Amino acid sequence: MTDVFDNVSNWLFKGWESIGRVLFVGVLAYAGLLLFLRISGKRTLSKMNAFDLVVTVALGSTLSTIIVSRQTGVADGLMALALLIGLQYSVAWLSVRWPWFRRGIKSEPALLFHQGTYLHGALRRERVTPDEILSAMRQSGAANPADVSAVVLETDGSFTVISGSLSADMPSLQNVTRPSQANRNQIK
Structure with missing residues (x-):
């Protein structure tokens, strides 16, 4: 019976040395991460x-692993942080310089709703429901879908709701994937 209580107390409190390690390593790792982020x-x-989101979560x-894992040394952890930041920096650098690389890494924004019409083919392709479009409209303050010119699913997974009238060439939608005219006629 005392073994059970000893195990439970060990689970709750491993000792002051463990807490001291977390404090010391945590401060070092946090300072290192801030320095790396400032430099990058x-x-x-x-x-x-999506790539940016994955890197942020991985950081x-x-x-967390550096702070709580006894198997990971501070130098190893800082090297892992530097590696992730270096890879993210490299991908961003290459994306800015070479369009073919950017197309391989990044998705295109997609038009899901246009001038009162749900683009059902795009909704299916992007796995979005009309209810999610309505929710995005409400969050943007649009009271009526008729007041919305377009809803775009951005590359980071967020929705952009464009209110008001758009001109014929729609400059704010120039890089947005739109259905072809044939698909658009099938949708209506």
């Missing part, structure tokens, strides 16, 4: 696409 620039933590997971 604002783009490192942006969530402009948090790595920081």
Whole structure:
């Protein structure tokens, strides 16, 4: 019976040495991460696409592992953080310089709703429901779908709701994937 209580107390409190390690390593790892982020620039933590989101989550997971895992040394953990940030920086750098690389890494924004019409083919392809479009409209403050010109699923998974009238060439939608005219006629 005392073994059970000893195990439970060990699960709850491993000792002051363990807490001291977490404090010491946590401060070092956090300071290292802040330094790396400052050096690498604002783009490192942006969530402009799925790759950026994965890197942000991986940084948090790595920081956590450095702090709580006794098997991971501070130098190893900081190297892992530097590797993730370096890879993210490299992908962003290559994406800016080579359009073919950018197309391979990043998805295109997709038009899901246009001038009062749900684009059902695009909704199916992007796995979005009309209810989610209505929710995005409400969140943007649109009271009536008739007041919305377009809803775009952005590369980071967020919705952009464009209210008001758009001109014929729709400059804000120039890089957005739109259904072809034949598909558009089938939707209506």
